[in-house]
Amino acid sequence: MKKTGAEVILESLRKEKVEVVFGILGGAVLPVFDAMYDFPIKFILTRHEQGAAHMADGYARATGKAGVCMATSGPGGTNLVTGIATAHMDSIPIVAITGQVFTTMIGNDAFQEADITGITRPITKHNYLVKKVDDLADIIKEAFYIASTGRPGPVLIDVPKDVQMAETSYKYPSEIKLRSYKPTYTGHIRQIKKAAEAIAKAERPIIYAGGGVISSGAADELTRLARKTNIPVTTTLLGLGGFPETDKLSLGMLGMHGTQYANHAIMESDLIIAIGARFDDRVTGKIDEFAPEAEIIHIDIDPSSISKNVQVDIPIVGDAKLILRELMKYVDKKEPGPWHKRINNWKKKYPLSYKKDGKLRPQFVIEQIYEVTNGEAIITTEVGQNQMWAAQFYKYTEPRTFLSSGGLGTMGYGFPAGIGAQVGCPKKIVFDIAGDGSFQMNIQELATAVVNKIPVKVAILNNQYLGMVRQWQELFYKKRYSHTSLAGGPDFVKVAQAYGACGICVKKKDEVRPALKKALSVDGPVVMDFRVVEEENVYPMVPAGAAVNQMISGMA
Amino acid sequence: MKHTISVLVENKAGVLSHVAGLFSSRGFSIDSLAVGETSDPTVSRMTIVVDADERILEQIMKQLRKLIDVIKVQDLTGGDFIDRELVLIKVDAGPKKRSEIMQAVDTFRARIVDVNPKSITVEVTGDRGKINAVLELLRGFGIKEIVRTGRIAMARRNKNQ
Numbered sequence A: 001m002k003k004t005g006a007e008v009i010l011e012s013l014r015k016e017k018v019e020v021v022f023g024i025l026g027g028a029v030l031p032v033f034d035a036m037y038d039f040p041i042k043f044i045l046t047r048h049e050q051g052a053a054h055m056a057d058g059y060a061r062a063t064g065k066a067g068v069c070m071a072t073s074g075p076g077g078t079n080l081v082t083g084i085a086t087a088h089m090d091s092i093p094i095v096a097i098t099g100q101v102f103t104t105m106i107g108n109d110a111f112q113e114a115d116i117t118g119i120t121r122p123i124t125k126h127n128y129l130v131k132k133v134d135d136l137a138d139i140i141k142e143a144f145y146i147a148s149t150g151r152p153g154p155v156l157i158d159v160p161k162d163v164q165m166a167e168t169s170y171k172y173p174s175e176i177k178l179r180s181y182k183p184t185y186t187g188h189i190r191q192i193k194k195a196a197e198a199i200a201k202a203e204r205p206i207i208y209a210g211g212g213v214i215s216s217g218a219a220d221e222l223t224r225l226a227r228k229t230n231i232p233v234t235t236t237l238l239g240l241g242g243f244p245e246t247d248k249l250s251l252g253m254l255g256m257h258g259t260q261y262a263n264h265a266i267m268e269s270d271l272i273i274a275i276g277a278r279f280d281d282r283v284t285g286k287i288d289e290f291a292p293e294a295e296i297i298h299i300d301i302d303p304s305s306i307s308k309n310v311q312v313d314i315p316i317v318g319d320a321k322l323i324l325r326e327l328m329k330y331v332d333k334k335e336p337g338p339w340h341k342r343i344n345n346w347k348k349k350y351p352l353s354y355k356k357d358g359k360l361r362p363q364f365v366i367e368q369i370y371e372v373t374n375g376e377a378i379i380t381t382e383v384g385q386n387q388m389w390a391a392q393f394y395k396y397t398e399p400r401t402f403l404s405s406g407g408l409g410t411m412g413y414g415f416p417a418g419i420g421a422q423v424g425c426p427k428k429i430v431f432d433i434a435g436d437g438s439f440q441m442n443i444q445e446l447a448t449a450v451v452n453k454i455p456v457k458v459a460i461l462n463n464q465y466l467g468m469v470r471q472w473q474e475l476f477y478k479k480r481y482s483h484t485s486l487a488g489g490p491d492f493v494k495v496a497q498a499y500g501a502c503g504i505c506v507k508k509k510d511e512v513r514p515a516l517k518k519a520l521s522v523d524g525p526v527v528m529d530f531r532v533v534e535e536e537n538v539y540p541m542v543p544a545g546a547a548v549n550q551m552i553s554g555m556a
Numbered sequence B: 001m002k003h004t005i006s007v008l009v010e011n012k013a014g015v016l017s018h019v020a021g022l023f024s025s026r027g028f029s030i031d032s033l034a035v036g037e038t039s040d041p042t043v044s045r046m047t048i049v050v051d052a053d054e055r056i057l058e059q060i061m062k063q064l065r066k067l068i069d070v071i072k073v074q075d076l077t078g079g080d081f082i083d084r085e086l087v088l089i090k091v092d093a094g095p096k097k098r099s100e101i102m103q104a105v106d107t108f109r110a111r112i113v114d115v116n117p118k119s120i121t122v123e124v125t126g127d128r129g130k131i132n133a134v135l136e137l138l139r140g141f142g143i144k145e146i147v148r149t150g151r152i153a154m155a156r157r158n159k160n161q
């Protein structure tokens, strides 16, 4: 059957079971949008393309399915860039489709031309410039396959306008012909047995679980393994939800703002079982002093992650879920021992804490959100102090419930990601734990949320500062607060109302609970402006470049 | 240490930029790079010479393998392989020096491919040892310009042969 390129795109999206596309149109994608006029696919018009990319990302993180965003050529594509880079750093499957100027114009600095495949080369898993309409269906099929298999990541498809208009005989390919891309899924059995032996011998083992546990869907396998062997589990920021934080084996998050007990435990361990984590510098601290006595097992689907930052003793390349299932067969039950006693002492000695006085403190707000949602919400975060408190004071028990920009640390991520998550999981409660700075980076998406009736709740921990940066200035630059004040910012309640959303301002501790209850009762987006203590700091903290057990605890 | 890496890639637009971009964005440096079609027109071979220690080399190989259009990556160094480079060398050569240069060039089985009143252009093909020796020799006469193709290499025997 003859179809235009534009129709091929839409048909192919339907074949890939895409439920929703986020984006903004423009001249170079008009043929696609014209075909969309009477095509049954849900499209959410955002107010900025960055919002669209983060929505696709939030949708992907919450559902496990690839998210899709679309933009026009030139500025449309370049506006997607931050969102694509965010997804790339955190290995999130999104497919971005951009319009491009006519193939005959490419390279001529045509109106709204940008070399988007060149620009996104280092921030995509792969990208395509489609030159012939006959290749389009194959490329789309490949793009979804590449985005969501192996170590997932963003794929961009750039489609010139004439390719969208050209006709081709359409048949959606039934299989992928990719001789050069074959991810390894099953782990090498000899390596798995070696790992089991190391586990049997270890006296002070620790599991260090990252985002790979979530993307591989290995949370149950991880939990079973940890419980059988009684090995304590710490997770990275992206690993939160991969192991129930309510379990007695949980050590919470490790690293720069991790718990002291997790950091002490990993530093003194004699065996680290790293699963889908990449020994990021925010986790290891000073690399030369990291876990000096530990033997390291590293389970990862990406061979290039192994021995990149630390030397690994037992690498196992493959899918975490399959490998953990296999490993489970070779490990024996182990009872808690002196190691667990030591860890429990650390837990007692250094609990996560904050000053409990009459003041409205950000940590308290998060604890309250945890309580009113029974720990069952999807939490997205912005970046900065809000993000770290959200990681520390909400207990995550299920995968895909904590969505945060870890690798890139993108301010403005949380709100649009929350919208994407809510679209993917309409029955869930979605909270964006926000900062007053970050929220303003994609505040325009309030219109998207209101118009499309997407009831995301935004909890701004309004400290009137670019708080995390102010904290560094306080601790390392003698309190010289150079340009970190946000004083004079907008009245967020009025902003919310202007967009047609509900706005609530909270100034006192005892108003928090009623405000949250009210927010949950509103059937639509709500912006809560929590006027928290301005100069609160995130503790514990490992100063940049120090070993991870050299923490500043600074009890408030 | 210098490593000669042989990379088979899909013969498609954009592949070179993916490979070259990988080197620049990860801070690996390339000594030389040569590309051409193989016996299969859908496949190209890149021969890349890099100066890297074992750890960096491992990362380079892994990162190359991660590129979607890369089919196969092999470090030839240490194995049994043939490598060649072609170099054009323009040498300062007035009439007096000329016969001396011709003689020198002859012993290395290099060729003279162009002669001007003031210069001679020498073409030499060989492995690194030979090329270095010729360059060393001609340096004494005064080299005006050098153009190199970059090294190409081939394993003597394929694994499955």
Ligand SMILES: Cc1ncc(C[n+]2csc(CCOP(=O)(O)OP(=O)(O)O)c2C)c(N)n1
Pocket: A382, A383, A384, A385, A386, A387, A409, A410, A411, A434, A435, A436, A437, A438, A439, A461, A463, A465, A466, A467, A468, A469
């Ligand atoms: C797009 C972007 N620009 C700058 C930064 C650097 N940065 C990191 S945290 C931060 C402050 C964030 O302020 P706010 O959103 O109010 O959060 P708080 O730390 O106060 O909770 C800044 C500017 C960043 N991470 N992302």
Ligand SMILES: [Mg+2]
Pocket: A435, A436, A437, A461, A462, A463, A464, A465, A466, A467
């Ligand atoms: Mg702030």
